[in-house]
Amino acid sequence: MALTGIQIFKLTPKTNCRDCGCPTCMAFSMKAAQGKAELSGCPHLTDEAREKLLGASAPPMASVKCSSPDAELMLGGETVLFRHDKTFVNETRYAVTIDTEMSDAEVDRILKSAAAVDYERIGERMYVEMIEVRDAGEDNLRGINAEGSNAGETDVPELSLRKGENADSSDPAILAVSSRRDRYLSLVRKAAATGRVLILTTKDPAAAQEAAEICAPGKPVLNAADGENYAVMAEIAKKYDLTLGVTGGNLNEIRSAIEETEKTGYKNLIISVPSHSLREAFAMTVLIRRAALLDGDRTFGYPTFVDAGALAGGDTYLESAVGALFTSKYGSVIAFRKMNYATALPLFGLRQNLFTDPQKPMTVKPGIYPLNGADENSICVVTVDFALTYFIVSGEIERSRVPCNLCITDAAGQSVLTAWASGKLSADSIASFVKNEVAPKIKCRRLAIPGKVTSLKGELMRKLPEWEILSSSNEAVGIVPFLKSL
Amino acid sequence: MPELKKQVFRGAIREVTFGPEGHRLSFGGEATYPFYSFDKVEPHRRIVGLEVLDTDPEFLEKCAGYDALEYVDFICLHLAGGDPNNENKSTEELLKLVENAAGRIKNKPIAVAGCDNTEKDAELLPACACALTGYGILLLSAKEENLEAFKKSAPEVILGAESSVDINLAKQLDVLAVQAGIPEDHIVINAGNAACGYGFEYLVSTMERIRAAALSQDDKMLQMPVVTLIGPDSWGTKEAQAGEEDMPGWGDRLERGRKMEIMSAVGVLAAGSDAVIVRDPVSAAAIFALETKLGADG
Numbered sequence: 001m002a003l004t005g006i007q008i009f010k011l012t013p014k015t016n017c018r019d020c021g022c023p024t025c026m027a028f029s030m031k032a033a034q035g036k037a038e039l040s041g042c043p044h045l046t047d048e049a050r051e052k053l054l055g056a057s058a059p060p061m062a063s064v065k066c067s068s069p070d071a072e073l074m075l076g077g078e079t080v081l082f083r084h085d086k087t088f089v090n091e092t093r094y095a096v097t098i099d100t101e102m103s104d105a106e107v108d109r110i111l112k113s114a115a116a117v118d119y120e121r122i123g124e125r126m127y128v129e130m131i132e133v134r135d136a137g138e139d140n141l142r143g144i145n146a147e148g149s150n151a152g153e154t155d156v157p158e159l160s161l162r163k164g165e166n167a168d169s170s171d172p173a174i175l176a177v178s179s180r181r182d183r184y185l186s187l188v189r190k191a192a193a194t195g196r197v198l199i200l201t202t203k204d205p206a207a208a209q210e211a212a213e214i215c216a217p218g219k220p221v222l223n224a225a226d227g228e229n230y231a232v233m234a235e236i237a238k239k240y241d242l243t244l245g246v247t248g249g250n251l252n253e254i255r256s257a258i259e260e261t262e263k264t265g266y267k268n269l270i271i272s273v274p275s276h277s278l279r280e281a282f283a284m285t286v287l288i289r290r291a292a293l294l295d296g297d298r299t300f301g302y303p304t305f306v307d308a309g310a311l312a313g314g315d316t317y318l319e320s321a322v323g324a325l326f327t328s329k330y331g332s333v334i335a336f337r338k339m340n341y342a343t344a345l346p347l348f349g350l351r352q353n354l355f356t357d358p359q360k361p362m363t364v365k366p367g368i369y370p371l372n373g374a375d376e377n378s379i380c381v382v383t384v385d386f387a388l389t390y391f392i393v394s395g396e397i398e399r400s401r402v403p404c405n406l407c408i409t410d411a412a413g414q415s416v417l418t419a420w421a422s423g424k425l426s427a428d429s430i431a432s433f434v435k436n437e438v439a440p441k442i443k444c445r446r447l448a449i450p451g452k453v454t455s456l457k458g459e460l461m462r463k464l465p466e467w468e469i470l471s472s473s474n475e476a477v478g479i480v481p482f483l484k485s486l
Numbered sequence: 487m488p489e490l491k492k493q494v495f496r497g498a499i500r501e502v503t504f505g506p507e508g509h510r511l512s513f514g515g516e517a518t519y520p521f522y523s524f525d526k527v528e529p530h531r532r533i534v535g536l537e538v539l540d541t542d543p544e545f546l547e548k549c550a551g552y553d554a555l556e557y558v559d560f561i562c563l564h565l566a567g568g569d570p571n572n573e574n575k576s577t578e579e580l581l582k583l584v585e586n587a588a589g590r591i592k593n594k595p596i597a598v599a600g601c602d603n604t605e606k607d608a609e610l611l612p613a614c615a616c617a618l619t620g621y622g623i624l625l626l627s628a629k630e631e632n633l634e635a636f637k638k639s640a641p642e643v644i645l646g647a648e649s650s651v652d653i654n655l656a657k658q659l660d661v662l663a664v665q666a667g668i669p670e671d672h673i674v675i676n677a678g679n680a681a682c683g684y685g686f687e688y689l690v691s692t693m694e695r696i697r698a699a700a701l702s703q704d705d706k707m708l709q710m711p712v713v714t715l716i717g718p719d720s721w722g723t724k725e726a727q728a729g730e731e732d733m734p735g736w737g738d739r740l741e742r743g744r745k746m747e748i749m750s751a752v753g754v755l756a757a758g759s760d761a762v763i764v765r766d767p768v769s770a771a772a773i774f775a776l777e778t779k780l781g782a783d784g
């Protein structure tokens with residue numbers, strides 16, 4: 001959304017006073033349009049003009065930051081709708097939800113299962129980055145699920161979450177609120193202790209404020225303000241520098257809630273997509289992103305939060321489907337009710353794939369990967385650093401259960417044949433890799449090369465005279481019989 | 487407040503129909519990106535097939551059982567055992583199996599997928615088309631190398647044109663199929679398969695580019711519906727294969743495989759696939775539930 005020189009010129013005083021160092025306002029404007037001059041160079045711009053210019057040069061979708069004392073996450077900041085246009089910017093983040101209606105045992109089980117998911121995949125740490133702490137009773141009190149979900153039911157607040165001994169000594173409604181708040185804050189403490197970034201879903205300002213204190217110096221997401229409570233929630237968000245979730249029952253309500261919140265001067269926002277219908281939630285998530293990126297609609301230029309757990313209604317398989325859908329289409333943060341390895345493995349794999357550079361293949365780090373308990377006396381199998389090749393070859397080697405040192409050489413992320421054709425995989429490149437990286441660490445002197453580049457065998461035998469060079473199978477499926485025949 | 491803009495395209499995906507009389511199944515026909523019914527209503531739900539492998543000891547029982555599942559749109563007989571590197575079953579043996587299976591499938595259309603050996607498929611699949619005359623099957627796995635062999639089956643069946651994961655190769659194969667005299671509405675695109683985490687980004691971007699070309703550039707040779715076979719790649723991943731004793735932290739193997747299959751299927755559906763074929767009924771049920779909720783106000 002860059003402005004042209006002429007558009008900038010129109011907003012200057014056109015006095016050619018030279019205070020900016022340029023001979024004319026026009027010259028300054030041209031430089032500014034090319035990014036060669038800062039707007040602050042002209043001291044005579046009116047505030048209004050400055051705001052206009054800054055607004056126009058801002059990216060179409062805000063990037064917002066949230067954190068725990070241990071970690072920091074960036075959300076949003078996307079510039080395109082499809083990954084083939086340009087690399088997506090900030091990966092979708094995943095949360096697991098705990099709420100005030102769960103038993104302690106259930107909360108502990110969920111947190112434990114989520115914490116167990118922590119592994120590395122192609123150089124990236126995969127773990128559940130966020131925990132949503134949800135004040136479940138609030139939904140009933142305020143009816144934020146709006147339009148339809150509670151249709152026909154009257155909004156009866158849950159009055160007796162914890163029947164205290166002194167229940168008769170004060171107003172039961174007030175007591176219920178304060179006991180629910182205690183319950184909420186105890187969950188926040190538990191969640192904060194995990195070191196993950198929190199999402200505080202509550203409409204109780206007092207609870208929100210205390211929860212923010214618990215999280216400090218971390219900056220959790222405060223979720224969610226709506227058309228009624230935005231002022232007080234924005235104040236808390238501002239005070240603690242939190243990302244504020246803004247919501248409404250439909251796009252109109254969401255828009256006006258964002259506009260009202262922005263008017264308070266706070267723009268560190270995330271749009272919390274309501275969960276009353278999957279069809280609506282999907283439509284809103286897509287339309288919000290599309291309006292921001294395609295139509296330059298600034299009001300919708302914020303990341304989104306989607307509650308896959310609520311949308312799936314408790315079915316873990318449906319939840320996986322919903323999670324994959326919103327990972328594909330425009331969820332910035334997605335909350336799950338069940339997060340275990342079975343969910344995480346494909347989900348993180350999907351995300352990692354979608355957020356790669358469309359121009360560059362995924363690669364694994366060159367080096368020696370011992371498989372099936374291989375040691376320095378185990379055979380070496382060499383292949384390229386293209387991630388897909390690595391996965392397929394390592395998978396087959398694991399299937400064979402034969403101990404092998406999988407040696408990954410730098411081939412610019414190309415597949416075996418492509419790398420061979422482009423010269424990235426040659427007798428020279430293999431020989432120097434083996435001499436410099438492999439030979440000092442491995443005693444075994446047997447080296448298997450991909451069957452597709454058998455033609456390199458003769459040259460390799462000359463270049464690596466101490467090594468026995470073997471030619472493996474053409475296709476990955478042949479690796480198992482090849483290794484077993486050795 | 488201004489209404490949000492709708493995205494309207496020049497092009498639309500062709501509608502394709504297969505299956506026997508009384509159980510005809512149509513899919514495709516949409517003029518929007520996947521599930522964007524807020525732009526324009528999609529005429530058909532994206533369909534879900536269930537894969538049965540000929541190598542499965544319960545092959546026939548599963549055919550009969552799957553036939554009764556309401557969340558399954560069609561059944562795909564996957565003749566992987568015909569591969570000389572697999573069980574190398576003869577064409578005659580497989581034909582008999584296919585005929586028996588068809589006898590058990592009374593309520594749903596049938597798709598047949600080959601063994602991924604180009605030569606064997608060239609013999610096997612047209613023979614299946616012949617054997618199942620009247621069933622109006624969807625015949626997957628015609629490739630550039632063996633397209634010739636599929637020509638004579640064309641008027642009777644819907645042909646899946648399978649290319650590598652590449653928009654140009656997909657288009658080239660469609661052009662060749664049309665030049666070979668196969669009617670355009672008897673062709674579906676099979677632009678390759680992948681599982682989440684394993685080169686899945688190529689598949690997604692290829693499908694999204696195919697869909698973009700079909701809709702915004704009105705490219706007639708890319709307006710065929712897309713069909714994707716999910717099962718083999720997903721269930722072949724380490725995530726689905728590794729035993730619980732090998733990866734103690736990973737938990738239930740079946741749950742891992744199902745979720746890999748579900749997410750891979752949803753990933754391609756969101757990128758433009760009009761039909762997915764999965765291997766586990768639980769996966770099919772989850773995808774059906776997702777689509778039902780996306781279609782209705784639920």
Ligand code: SF4
Nearest residue numbers: 016017018020025042
């Ligand atoms: S300082 Fe501002 S007003 Fe003066 S010449 Fe530069 S652009 Fe024009």
